[in-house]
Amino acid sequence: MSTITISGVQKKYHQKPVLKDVNLAIQPNQIYGLLGRNGVGKSTLMRIIANRTRIKVGTVTLDGESVFENERAQNRIYLMSTAKLLPQEEKVFKLFKLIKTMYGDFDEAYAEHLAEAFELDTHSKLRKLSTGYQTIANLIIALCLPCDFIFLDEPVLGLDANHRELFYQELAETFSSKPRTFVIATHLIEEVSGLLNHVFVIADGKVSLDEDVEVLQQRGRQISGPAALVQDYLQGVPVLHTTRLGGMMTAYCLQTPLERPLPAGVSLDGMNLQRLFIEVTRKPGGRDEI
Amino acid sequence: MSTITISGVQKKYHQKPVLKDVNLAIQPNQIYGLLGRNGVGKSTLMRIIANRTRIKVGTVTLDGESVFENERAQNRIYLMSTAKLLPQEEKVFKLFKLIKTMYGDFDEAYAEHLAEAFELDTHSKLRKLSTGYQTIANLIIALCLPCDFIFLDEPVLGLDANHRELFYQELAETFSSKPRTFVIATHLIEEVSGLLNHVFVIADGKVSLDEDVEVLQQRGRQISGPAALVQDYLQGVPVLHTTRLGGMMTAYCLQTPLERPLPAGVSLDGMNLQRLFIEVTRKPGGRDEI
Known part of the structure; x- marks a missing residue:
């Protein structure tokens, strides 16, 4: 072919x-x-x-x-x-x-x-x-x-x-x-x-x-919850971007440590393709480290 | 003002x-x-x-x-x-x-x-x-x-x-x-x-x-299920448009007879604003009657 x-x-x-x-x-x-x-x-x-x-x-x-x-x-x-x-x-x-x-x-x-x-x-x-x-x-x-x-x-x-x-x-x-x-x-x-x-x-x-x-749709995940718990869950994991509202944080990842137990109060969802694109193509200055 | x-x-x-x-x-x-x-x-x-x-x-x-x-x-x-x-x-x-x-x-x-x-x-x-x-x-x-x-x-x-x-x-x-x-x-x-x-x-x-x-978001509804049941449920109701796939039908309405009991196997969901716009602005030729 x-x-x-x-x-x-x-x-x-x-x-x-x-x-x-x-x-x-x-x-x-x-x-x-x-x-x-x-x-x-x-x-x-x-x-x-x-x-x-x-x-x-x-x-x-x-x-x-x-x-x-x-x-x-x-x-x-x-x-x-x-x-x-x-x-x-x-x-x-x-x-x-x-x-x-x-x-x-x-x-x-x-x-x-x-x-x-x-x-x-x-x-x-x-x-x-x-x-x-x-x-x-x-x-x-x-x-x-x-x-x-x-x-x-x-x-x-x-x-x-x-x-x-x-x-x-x-x-x-x-x-x-x-x-x-x-x-x-x-x-x-x-x-x-x-x-x-x-x-x-x-x-x-x-x-x-x-x-x-x-x-991609299996890899892309967004993890939301109290900032300290999200940070703890994602320790050492590359994060594309995070947003914060009050004490809550959402982190966008392509590599999620699914083997770790998800803390109570933290949610893990898929990312749609447009969201994934936005997070993947943010300027490096916009990248966040956990 | x-x-x-x-x-x-x-x-x-x-x-x-x-x-x-x-x-x-x-x-x-x-x-x-x-x-x-x-x-x-x-x-x-x-x-x-x-x-x-x-x-x-x-x-x-x-x-x-x-x-x-x-x-x-x-x-x-x-x-x-x-x-x-x-x-x-x-x-x-x-x-x-x-x-x-x-x-x-x-x-x-x-x-x-x-x-x-x-x-x-x-x-x-x-x-x-x-x-x-x-x-x-x-x-x-x-x-x-x-x-x-x-x-x-x-x-x-x-x-x-x-x-x-x-x-x-x-x-x-x-x-x-x-x-x-x-x-x-x-x-x-x-x-x-x-x-x-x-x-x-x-x-x-x-x-x-x-x-x-x-x-609008309360009025707009999409009703899906076996065609005969959907038609029966919407008898006499103005319908913006219907689509069919096999024996299944989805109907888009701005006036849903919520007082009628919904037949088993028929689902009723909201319509997002873009879907509602598409259905409201279809050319009359595209309008369907139940």
């Missing part, structure tokens, strides 16, 4: 290193979350994989071949972003036909189904659609293309709650009926978390977390 | 009516959610109140006086939006000083605290900040101005989860230490729901829902 392998990728912007040493493997038939704070280089990394930005250091391969300037590899990769790369003067239904002639297997019937579900006016020119509907047209194309690796950069930015929910539902359905790989960069982590199999977190130019969502 | 009263407001765009007949009252010391599907006219309504868009039909008054072309009223109203109305070439800390000379009571100390909390480089020119940090600079100004009515149009669009959380925390704190009115238009309803006292939903050019969040 085909894998995209990213090795030692570096990229500077205006002399400033953004990506310092990125290494990761994108497997077939997975839904990945590509997470990171604003400005950390998620879009840059996707643009590199999709051959839209060049790099001097590092490699990106598919089936062992570099994906750069490689038409065969790039035909299997699609990057949907907010960038207006599609012809703005074209009517949407003509755009679908145009794309069908370019990619033989574009799923026109599914595109029509999606346009109807989203109430997208396919007889409008792309340019005349609202920003939200331009995003939706972009999303529909991404879901109907016959590519093996589909990268979605902030796919739901500015969409209302109804359209976001519809998109998540359709993504789940098309993934289950025709498995392929989606890589989703988004700041709306909690909403999308139910869809994700695996998460990459980029921080300080590197992959700081590369883990299955199921494992 | 001062109230902003909006009566019979109409507004067309390109001959198409957007706001058809908007009536609502914005009370002092509240945090409102101004909700609605994409393109429904939330931004337009805020721009009308802030005297940035003119109307031919309808009135907006503060203390009984029209707010249009009324400097005294407008000095008490602030609209923070993504529009780049601030001087782009100014450094952020100079901008703070400039605003302080314009509005005597601009809270410079709090602005400095917020800049530090968000790690905003106040020695950068506004134009040179990333989109996310331009939004943050805008937000800081909005939180530090001495206005009685502060309108925030998509305040967290594009912000990462950490910055969104920090913003919600700071908003709650500044509201509690210095009560004033905030009106927040956002698509991230669930995240902000804990802050809101009251919700306006705009649909089809009118206010379709104008209710305290507490009341």
